[in-house]
Amino acid sequence: MKKRSYRSVNVKKVDANRLAEEVRGERVVFGVDVGKERVFGALWLASTEEVKLIISWRHTAETLETVELVTGLPVSELEVALEPSGTYGDPLRWQFAKRGVAVYRVSPKRSHDAAEVFDGVPSWHDPKSATLIGKLHLEGVSELWPLRPEEERDLAAEVGLMGMYDKQEHANLNRLEAQMGRYWPELCEDMALKRRTVLELIKEYGSPQAVASDEEGARRLMRKIGGSLLKEDKIERVLEGAGITLGMVMTERERTVVQALAEEVLRCRAKARVVQLSVEAMGENLQSVHRMGPVVGKTTAAVLVSKVGDPARYESASSFVKALGLNLKERSSGKLQGQLKITKRGPGICRFYLYMAALRLIMRDPVTKVWYERKVARQGGKYKNKAVVAVMRKLAAALWHVARGKVFDSKLLYDAAKLGFGGKSETSRTQLLCWMDGGQAGMFVDSGHSQHTGEVFHQAGLI
Structure with missing residues (x-):
């Protein structure tokens, strides 16, 4: 991509009539790079995957004018994509959402990693960022970002x-x-x-x-x-x-x-x-908090929903685990074999409350206590904290199912037979088997049969 492709035009200098003719009847994506005082937006044509215009404006003085310009275009479909940049983008998101425009979220990590791949240049500036955000949305790596319910x-x-x-x-x-x-x-x-x-x-x-x-x-x-x-x-x-x-x-x-x-x-x-x-x-009025409360405590359940939303809205248990920053990462190269660690990309307060919930589970639940003690013993007693984190990951995956109406049973988190608690849970066969498989809940009880694929992480000492 040529450098001049990143030239922006102030919203007051945009030829609205000409722009309207160029995008008439098209599906348009508006990628936005949010700043505290200056904002950039790139208008993409989905059919040709080309940027028609990069608009710049001053926030807040010219924000409403920009929103009205973009939403007034005679397009067949308009989608807005932006990064979750603290609270500065919320007014813009609110203005588009209340006009019925779908707003999508692009991960800052994705856009950062894709910057040099995008145009072969390691530079990073606002017009390029807006352009890249729109491109990533067109490639399907964004997610719908609706406004949260008032109760949440x-x-x-x-x-x-x-x-x-x-x-x-x-x-x-x-x-x-x-x-x-x-x-x-x-x-x-x-x-x-x-x-x-x-x-x-x-x-x-x-x-x-x-x-x-x-x-x-x-x-x-x-x-x-x-x-x-x-x-x-x-x-x-x-x-x-x-x-x-x-x-x-x-x-x-x-x-x-x-x-x-x-x-x-x-x-x-x-x-x-x-x-x-x-x-x-307040949490008692939310179904997911009400369901998770008996498992991790009312406050912990309320904190989780307030920070990352209702677990039931995530497409899988692994997605919820990832949102909490409990998914695993590895850095290995050649002969160097790196350790598996959690990413810690989610809200830290969620991990703090889940950590305390995991400690309570270890103290009060005999199945979890035995599993924890055996895991610590396998590692020579040196990595007690890692064993607690492993319980956190299992607990987080379990909460995704609990929020969907399943009944929590700690025996379903582990291989109960190996722990000496019998090979079959006392719960009904329709209840969940929350088995962590590298951040995924890959095992369920449905018709009396179960299946899992945890060999890799078992060898790594993580399950």
């Missing part, structure tokens, strides 16, 4: 609010830990700083000197907050440490700051808990 949008907003309070709590907790390292280093040795008892103590007194001067009051406070779960010897160690601390003596202003930090941690924690209850209540 509300849930996503609430999950975002919960995450905001969580981040603020942990950030201030880290700041408070740094302050305690300077003024009261013994405290974190005796009790975890994140415990409410410790935070309430710091909020009330601020400095170890203030605690030492009112030992009886501090003791009563700790007993009141800690209750029967807090042992007396821990209380006494904290009080003793306050009297003999090696830390610097606080000024009054420093004490005020430390008290404010503890109060803020407690406030954010309380707010996060209130929002979490709201998230769980």
Whole structure:
């Protein structure tokens, strides 16, 4: 492709009548490269696979004018393709969607990898990006990108609010830990700083000197907050440490700051808990969250749906696993045999919640626990975290089926006979067998017969 093919024209200089005649009755693809202030769009003719025009415009001043120009063309079919570039493309996507135009999503990774293959030049700029996005859509590597239902949008907003309070709590907790390292280093040795008892103590007194001067009051406070779960010897160690601390003596202003930090941690924690209850209540109104809740917990189920959508809308279990960044990748060359690792391309918060769900499953479910322990033993006890990730991958594939109405049974995740739990599940034959096969759910129970192809990944120690 020639360099001049990437020349763009500002939307105000486009000859609308001439463009209309050139595209009349054609199927047109509008590939868009979204920017914060400047946007480029390439108009492709599907029949000839040629770019008729590259339009540039200022966002937001000229966005509406561009949308009206493109949607007003006398074409037989108009499709818009763009990359998921944070939130900057959402206004454009909304304007096209509400006019009934189909909007498609192109993976940024695909367009990045195809840049040099496309025209033989390793350069990367906005007009080329818009052109390439349109081309990739024509080649069928895009996916329909409809607007999310309002219920999911509300849930996503609430999950975002919960995450905001969580981040603020942990950030201030880290700041408070740094302050305690300077003024009261013994405290974190005796009790975890994140415990409410410790935070309430710091909020009330601020400095170890203030605690030492009112030992009886501090003791009563700790007993009141800690209750029967807090042992007396821990209380006494904290009080003793306050009297003999090696830390610097606080000024009054420093004490005020430390008290404010503890109060803020407690406030954010309380707010996060209130929002979490709201998230769980909102999730109950969504069928997929309601179905997955008993398996991974209401909050985890709500987070998954809010971040990657309803699992039931994915075409396969492997697609859902991939959306979570749990699909496998390998880098090997010649004699170098690389390890299989997860891609981590999905939302990190989803993997965090799934990781915790996998840990709970390992602790509470005897089948999963035995499988996990045997896998760890096979690897010499060195890769416990990898074994947890393997459980995560199986659990993610299982959730795709659960969201579609299947009943979860942990025996169907593994070879139950080899684990000593019998060769046949107690569930009905119509229920799912969630067997991970390189990220795919390749085994189902239908008429009493099952089949799987997991040899490669079994040899790799991943199933």
